[in-house]
Amino acid sequence: MLRSSFLLISALLIFTSACRYDMQDQPKYKPYKKSEFFADGRASRDLPAGVVPRGFLRDDKSFFTGKKEGVTNVQVQTTTDASGNTVVTSFPDAIEEFPIPVTKELIDRGQERYNIYCIVCHGPTGNGDGMIVRRGFVRPPTYHDDRLRNAPVGHFYDVITNGWGRMNGYAEKIQPADRWAIVAYIRALQYSQNPNGMKPLVISENKVAKNVEKGGNR
Amino acid sequence: MAQVFHKSANTIAKASIALAVILAGLSFYVVTQLARSSYLTGTYLERQQPVQFSHKHHVGDDGIDCRYCHTTVETTASAGMPSTQTCMNCHSQIWADSPYLEIVRASYRENKPIEWERVHDLPEYVYFNHSIHVNKGIGCSSCHGDVANMPAVYQVNTLQMEWCLSCHRNPEEFVRPKEEIYNTAWVNNLTPEEKKKLKEEYKIRPAEMLTSCSTCHR
Known part of the structure; x- marks a missing residue:
C-alpha cells in the first residue's frame, strides 16, 4: 500500500514537473533558437533568393x-x-x-x-x-x-x-x-x-522625413 | 480506570501547537528563500562561453557601445546577438591568429553560427520586449547589471515575476535620462521631481496598466 502510493506520488510529481518544463520551453521557434529540423541547426531562416518582403522593394x-x-x-x-x-x-x-x-x-x-x-x-x-x-x-x-x-x-x-x-x-x-x-x-x-574652407550643410526646414520603405516599419 | 494520557500531555499538546506554527513559518521561509536563491535562479553564476569573450574588455576598456553588437535592441523584442561577421569586423586584423579566436574564424569560414551559452533565459510564457524598455527610459544595467565590468557575464537579478513587478509597480524609481540608457555604470541620484518628470516625458502608463496580466503574458 505504502509502496504503491509512493510510486503514484512520484509519477504525479514527474508529470507536474514536465508541465512546467513544457511551459517554460515551449515547442516554438524564437530568434536565435536551435532547430532540430533544419540541416544547419538554425531556427531563423534566410529568405529564399529573390524574395522581396512586402514594403521592402528598394526601387529608389x-x-x-x-x-x-x-x-x-x-x-x-x-x-x-x-x-x-x-x-x-x-x-x-x-x-x-x-x-x-x-x-x-x-x-x-x-x-x-x-x-x-x-x-x-x-x-x-x-x-x-x-x-x-x-x-x-x-x-x-x-x-x-x-x-x-x-x-x-x-x-x-x-x-x-x-x-x-x-x-x-x-x-x-x-x-x-x-x-x-x-x-x-x-x-x-x-x-x-575646416570651417573656412568648406560650404556648410544646407539645413532643410522640412521636418517631415521621407517615408523611405513603403509599408515596412524600419 | 487509569487515565489514558499523563498530565504532561496537556503541556505537550500546547507546545506542539506553537511548534507547528513555528515549523510551518520556518518551512515557508526556507522554501521562499530557496526559490530566490542563486542555486535555483542562477544569479551570480558566471557562464562559460565557447569563446572567452569579455564584456569588460570590449565595453569597459575599448568603449564599444552596447548597440554595436546588440543592434536590434532599439527596434525589436530581441536585443540581437551579433553575427560572426561582427567579430570579424575587428578580428580580421586584431588577434587575427590567436588560438582563442579559432572558433570565431572557423564559424566565419564555414558559415556556421557560434553556439553561445544563454545567460538570461525567461520562461517562454513571458513576452519580453527589449525595444519598449530602452525607448522608455530603462537602461541596460537596470536588468543586466554593470556588464561593462563583467569578464564573464552573469545574471544579477532573479528574473522572477516579483522582480519584474517591483519595477512595473513604480517605474519612476527606475527610469533614467535618454543619454544614460547605455551607460552601465549609471548611478541613480535623481530627485523625486526629476523622476516624475521623466516618467511623464516617456509617457509611461499607470501602474494598473503595467501590472495587467496581458502586458507580459498573452
Whole structure:
C-alpha cells in the first residue's frame, strides 16, 4: 500500500514537473533558437533568393545605393595612402546630393549612430584614430583631407553599405535612412574641422522625413 | 480506570501547537528563500562561453557601445546577438591568429553560427520586449547589471515575476535620462521631481496598466 502510493506520488510529481518544463520551453521557434529540423541547426531562416518582403522593394536607386541612375561600366581611379589603404580618387557614379532633406534631427541621429558604429575606428572627429586603431587595426583615411572633403555623399553611403578595403559593410547593422544620417554627420564633422574652407550643410526646414520603405516599419 | 494520557500531555499538546506554527513559518521561509536563491535562479553564476569573450574588455576598456553588437535592441523584442561577421569586423586584423579566436574564424569560414551559452533565459510564457524598455527610459544595467565590468557575464537579478513587478509597480524609481540608457555604470541620484518628470516625458502608463496580466503574458 505504502509502496504503491509512493510510486503514484512520484509519477504525479514527474508529470507536474514536465508541465512546467513544457511551459517554460515551449515547442516554438524564437530568434536565435536551435532547430532540430533544419540541416544547419538554425531556427531563423534566410529568405529564399529573390524574395522581396512586402514594403521592402528598394526601387529608389539613389536612396538605397547612393549611385546615379544610368551610369554603368565605371572605372574608378585609385591610389595607395600612407597606411597602405587603397583609396579612390574619382567617384563617377556616386550621387552628389542627399536624397533626403538634411535636417537638424537627421544630423543628431547621425551623430548618435556614428558614435555607436563608426567611432570605434574612425575616432570621435573622423581622424581615423579610434580605439580599435589604437589596438592595432590599420588606420583608416581621415575625413579631413581634400580628397574626402570633395567626395560626393553617395561615396560615403556606398562605403557604409558595402565596406571598403579592410572595412566590412555595415548594411546588416545600419538601416538606409540611418546611413544617410551618418553621411550628414560626417559632412558636419568635416565642416567643423575646416570651417573656412568648406560650404556648410544646407539645413532643410522640412521636418517631415521621407517615408523611405513603403509599408515596412524600419 | 487509569487515565489514558499523563498530565504532561496537556503541556505537550500546547507546545506542539506553537511548534507547528513555528515549523510551518520556518518551512515557508526556507522554501521562499530557496526559490530566490542563486542555486535555483542562477544569479551570480558566471557562464562559460565557447569563446572567452569579455564584456569588460570590449565595453569597459575599448568603449564599444552596447548597440554595436546588440543592434536590434532599439527596434525589436530581441536585443540581437551579433553575427560572426561582427567579430570579424575587428578580428580580421586584431588577434587575427590567436588560438582563442579559432572558433570565431572557423564559424566565419564555414558559415556556421557560434553556439553561445544563454545567460538570461525567461520562461517562454513571458513576452519580453527589449525595444519598449530602452525607448522608455530603462537602461541596460537596470536588468543586466554593470556588464561593462563583467569578464564573464552573469545574471544579477532573479528574473522572477516579483522582480519584474517591483519595477512595473513604480517605474519612476527606475527610469533614467535618454543619454544614460547605455551607460552601465549609471548611478541613480535623481530627485523625486526629476523622476516624475521623466516618467511623464516617456509617457509611461499607470501602474494598473503595467501590472495587467496581458502586458507580459498573452
